[in-house]
Amino acid sequence: MAKALSFLLGLALLLGMLVAAGAYALREGHVVVPAHWRPWAAVTLTEPPGPFTRFKLARLERDPALCRSVLATTPLVWRPLPDTPRRGDCGWRNAVQISATESMVKPPFPLSCRAAVALALWEHHVLQPAAQRHFGMPVRRIEHLGSYACRNVYGRDTGPRSQHASADALDIAGFVLQDGRRLRVLRHWDEAGPAGRLLREVHQGACRYFDGALGPEYNQAHRDHLHLDRGGPHVCR
Template sequence: MLYCVSGSRRVRLVAMSIVLAAAGVGAGCSGEGGLVPPGDVLELSQSAPVMRVEPAAPFIPQTISPVSSSSAISSPNETAFISSAPSGPDMPAQNVLAYPVSDGVDMTGITAALPEGNSNQPVVTGIGTDQPQLVAIPSFEELEAAGTPDRVQITPIEPARVESEPVVVEEKPRQLAGLLPRISNPMAKPEWAGGMPASEKACRKRLKRLGVTYRDLPPISNGPGCSIPHPIELTKLSGGIEIKPAAKLNCAITDAFAQWVKKELAPAARLRYVSGVRSIHQMSAYSCRTMNSKRGAPMSEHASGNAIDIGKITLNNGKAIKVRKPGLFSFREKSLLNTVRADSCKYFTTVLGPGSDVHHKDHFHFDLRTRKTSYRHCDL
C-alpha cells in the first residue's frame, strides 16, 4: 500500500507515527495509564484523602447496669461502659459512655449513668484494704423529698452480726466546757474561788476531832455589823450532848464552847452528881442587836455569831441545873456553877453571869470579843 501513496502523504504518516509514539512513552512514565513500570503487578489507583485520628489512650472499663429499653442501645446484650481514664483536649473520646449513636438517643438515660450524675449505682469504699464496704447512697428522688439533695450522708452497710458475738461499745471520755465545775462543798472549794479561808477549814477539822455535830449554813448578812461570813449550825457536842435549840454561831466560838463543855462542864457534873450531861439549853446565839439590846450601844458579839448564852444544864439522871445565883443550901449546885464559871475564862475573853449585872442574872454569857490588849473580862 505504501507504494500506492504519494511521497508527500508518506512523509505525513511517518511524522504522525513518531508523535503518537512519543505521547505513549510520556504517558507510561507519568503513571497515568499507558505503560506500567516494571515490577508492578497490580494496577495503582488514586484514593480519596483520609484524616487519621490519633489513637485514644487505653482505659479501664467499669461495667454498669444495662440501660433500659428506652435508651439508645440497639442490641439487648449491649452493656454501657464508663472510662476512668482522664480526659483532656488531646483525648476528646475519654470519659464518655460507649453508647451506640443512633437517632432517638435518650440523653436523660445517658446522663443518669455518668459518674457525677444522679446515679443509683453501687459504691464501694475501702478499696485496696482488707475490709471493703458497700455504701448505700439515697436516690435523687429521696433527696429531693428530704429537701436537701446537695447533702448526702453516706452510711456503710454493716454485715449482719452473729447473735452470740457481744457488741463492745468503747466509751470515749467527754471533754467538758471550759467553765470550772460547781463545787457545793465549801471545804473543797479553794479560797480564790469563794471558798473558806484556811483558818475556817482548820477550825472545822478541830470540831470533827472533838466529836461536834454541825452543818454549814449560807453566809448571813443583815446589814452593817450583823453578819457571819461562814456560819454553822451547832446541834450536838462531844458525848452526844444536845444543844437546844440548835445554835447559829461562827466556828471560833463553837470550838471554844465545845472544849469548855468537854474539859470542864462534863467532868465537873460527873464528879458532883455522878451523872453526865444530857443537854444544854442556850438562850441566845446569833442575834442582830446591840449590847444588852440598848439603843445607841455598840453592836453585841451576838450580832456576829461570836457569843452564846447558857440558861440551863440537864443531866442524864434528869436533874436540871438552872444558871442563877444558888440558894443558901445548894452546895453541889453552887460548887458546880462556880467551878465551871471560873474555868471558862481559859476558853473565852468575856465571861458574865449571875452577879455581874441585872442583864445576866439567869444565864452565862460567853464570847470571844477581840480587844487591843490581851485583857479578858471574867466576872467570877
C-alpha cells in the same frame, strides 16, 4: 573593851548553837513536846488546857479551813452555814449550825466556828468533868437562850454591837443531868451545895476558852444565864 567584845561574841555563838541543837532535836523527834506546850500546833480536843490555849483558839479566827478541820474532830454535830450578807454590823462569817454537842442542845443554833471550838473544849474539859465530880454523872442537856441576835450590848439603842450580832456568843441558862435534875443559873447560882458549886466552877473554867465569860456577878442582866463569847475583850466576871 576587846575582852568584853570577845565575851559577847562567845556568848552569842553559844546561844546560837543551843538554839540550833534544840531545833534539830525537835525536828528529828528526839524531844517530844506535848501538844498543849506547842504554840504552833493546832489546838486539839483532847489536849489539856495550857498557857497557849487561848492563843491557839485565836489562830483559828484567821484560818477558817483550820477551824473547821479542828471542829470536825470534836463531838459537836454541826453543818457549815453560808456567810450572811452584811447588814449593818450584823451577820456571821465562818459559822456553823450546831444541833448537838456531847449533850443535847435544843433548838439548834448558829455559832461562829471559833466560838464552837471553844464550846467543845469547855464542855469536854470543864463542864462534863465538873458534873462527874459533883454529881457522879454527865450533863445530858445544855439549856440555852440563844446565840445570834442583831443587837447592841444589852439591847441598847446606841453603843457597841454585842458579840451576839456576829454569832460569836451563846447564852446558857442551865444544864440537865443524866438523871433529869435541872441546874439553873437563876435558881442555883448562890447555893452553897453542889449545884451552885458546879455553876460557879464552869463559869470560871469558861475563862480559859472564851474571851467573855459573864455570869450573875457581872450585872443584873446576867442573873439568869452565863454569857460565853469569842472575839470581844477578855472579861471574866
